[in-house]
Amino acid sequence: MKIVYIALKGMPLGGGIEKYTEELGSRLVKKGHKIIVYCSPYYQTRNNEYKGMKIKILPCINTKSLQKISLCFLASLDQFLEKDIDIVHYHAVGPSIFSFLPRMLGRKTVVQIHGIEWKRPKWGYLGKTFFKLSDLSAVYFPNKVTAVSKVLKDFYEKKFGREVVYIPTGVNKPIKRPPKxxxxxxxxxxxxxxxxxxxxxxxxxxxxxxxxxxxxxxxxxxxxxxxxxxxxxxxxxxxxxxxxxxxxxxxxxxxxxxxxxxxxxxxxxxxxxxxxxxxxxxxxxxxxxxxxxxxxxxxxxxxxxxxxxxxxxxxxxxxxxxxxxxxxxxxxxxxxxxxxxxxxxxYSWDKIADEFEQLYYEMLKN
Missing domain, CATH: 3.40.50.2000 (Glycogen Phosphorylase B;)
Structure with a gap:
């Protein structure tokens, strides 16, 4: 399969979503799949290959409220230029408003919910309103919806009456190091x-x-x-x-x-x-x-x-x-x-990669 991830701050630097994509994408590469990850230019990331994943840098508006959404919009357009895409995977509720675009070419889309965004205290009235509306696009625009916790799965299923697939966050077996x-x-x-x-x-x-x-x-x-x-x-x-x-x-x-x-x-x-x-x-x-x-x-x-x-x-x-x-x-x-x-x-990353691979294959069959 050829799978696109939209979109990250940077790779390998960033936060939880960046870590998730690094662990999932690198394992899917080892399984023989081609991975493209869209990133912003503001986190020391460059157009290159990282752990077998193709990193594509796109410009975006570098402000707190517009950086992610502008990056995801351009990535949703840029993916039209990539040939033979099977799956377009959107991270988080806000970017889901663009998840209908790949479907115009018959590409399967999945939105992964990482949190109830409108509850975050950093957003004002306009931000909270946008994310409440984005909840609708997160569940109705893509072919499949996933959530990283059972709490999120239950919340969105009860609110919107649509199936949400639970696939959690993972961990690696740690490397314990002495204090140096x-x-x-x-x-x-x-x-x-x-x-x-x-x-x-x-x-x-x-x-x-x-x-x-x-x-x-x-x-x-x-x-x-x-x-x-x-x-x-x-x-x-x-x-x-x-x-x-x-x-x-x-x-x-x-x-x-x-x-x-x-x-x-x-x-x-x-x-x-x-x-x-x-x-x-x-x-x-x-x-x-x-x-x-x-x-x-x-x-x-x-x-x-x-x-x-x-x-x-x-x-x-x-x-x-x-x-x-x-x-x-x-x-x-x-x-x-x-x-x-x-x-x-x-919370094994290997198990999570297997579950996403199976989900992607099921989406392509339907």
């Missing part, structure tokens, strides 16, 4: 609380900083991540952390350094307000970490009984949870025992 590179941050391992996500309001990093500032502990807080077009929010985070030498901002990290941070964390925290199925949480679990998450349904679905939760948007409750774990370390080690085996068994 992290020592440049003054860390020795097992001496920090770890947060790894985009620095956008809905990931809730501000709640974590507020909670950490009130903890009685010698642990440090490592905040790994970045985000374009979010200078205002990042400034708020830096101001909250000002004066606390135990808070470390690493910026965007990946590769061996990220693996080291996951391998040697004392506690991993994800205080998000909204998720699809959080890739970073699954990664943290795969490394055998004790994880603390906000109690939104998507986080609890991923976590199962293998971690702890606190009331979403309540930094006082997060502080209570973290202080309890710090004061009673046996509670931390209790959750570390079986978490890696659980998540690697239930």
């Amino acid at each position: 590179k992290i020592k440049k941050f003054g860390l020795n391992g097992n001496d920090y609380i770890f947060f790894a996500a985009r620095l956008v309001p809905d990931k809730g990093c501000h709640y974590l900083i507020d909670a950490f500032n009130e903890l009685k502990t010698d642990l440090k807080l490592v905040i790994a991540g970045d985000a374009p077009h979010e200078e205002g929010y990042k400034r708020i985070l830096y101001e909250k952390a000002q004066g606390n030498r135990n808070i470390i901002f690493t910026g965007f990290i990946h590769g061996e350094l990220l693996e080291e941070f996951f391998s040697n964390a004392y506690i991993y925290v994800l205080p998000s307000e909204i998720e699809g199925l959080p890739t970073s949480l699954l990664e943290a679990m795969s490394y055998g970490n004790c994880c603390v998450v906000s109690d939104i349904p998507e986080n609890l679905e991923a976590l199962g009984n293998y971690g702890y939760s606190f009331k979403s948007k309540d930094y006082k409750d997060l502080k209570r949870c973290l202080q309890t774990l710090i004061d009673k370390p046996e509670l931390i080690y209790e959750k570390k025992k079986d978490v890696a085996e659980y998540v690697c068994k239930h």
Whole structure:
């Protein structure tokens, strides 16, 4: 098959959707399929081949609200120039408004839902209205709809009465690394609380900083991540952390350094307000970490009984949870025992690639 993915910020850099496409696309290449991935030009990505996937860079309007949608529009037009396309795969609800275009050439389309976009706090009235309307295109324009969590599947099936196929996010078996590179941050391992996500309001990093500032502990807080077009929010985070030498901002990290941070964390925290199925949480679990998450349904679905939760948007409750774990370390080690085996068994990228391959073949038969 020849499969197109629309569209990513960059490859290999980016966020959860970028990670998803990298893992899925590279496995489909090994199965003998041809993969084209459309990306923006703003994330150090170039027109080339990456892990066997053809990367195509297109221009787009580089603002928070227009970058993704303008990129997806041009990608939806550019795919007309590619011959023998079998499947066009759209990531997320917003870009789904263009998913009718490939069907004009008889190409099969799938929209993958990664979250209920209109719930994200960063969007104003116009943005929320657009994404509520995009929910309609996400379920009615493509040939098939998939969702990365059971929570999302149930939400869209109940709201629109159309079948949504559940195919989750995945993890790789981790490479556990001893603390070497992290020592440049003054860390020795097992001496920090770890947060790894985009620095956008809905990931809730501000709640974590507020909670950490009130903890009685010698642990440090490592905040790994970045985000374009979010200078205002990042400034708020830096101001909250000002004066606390135990808070470390690493910026965007990946590769061996990220693996080291996951391998040697004392506690991993994800205080998000909204998720699809959080890739970073699954990664943290795969490394055998004790994880603390906000109690939104998507986080609890991923976590199962293998971690702890606190009331979403309540930094006082997060502080209570973290202080309890710090004061009673046996509670931390209790959750570390079986978490890696659980998540690697239930969220395997190899299994996910098999499921998407089967779905694509079924679409071509009908």
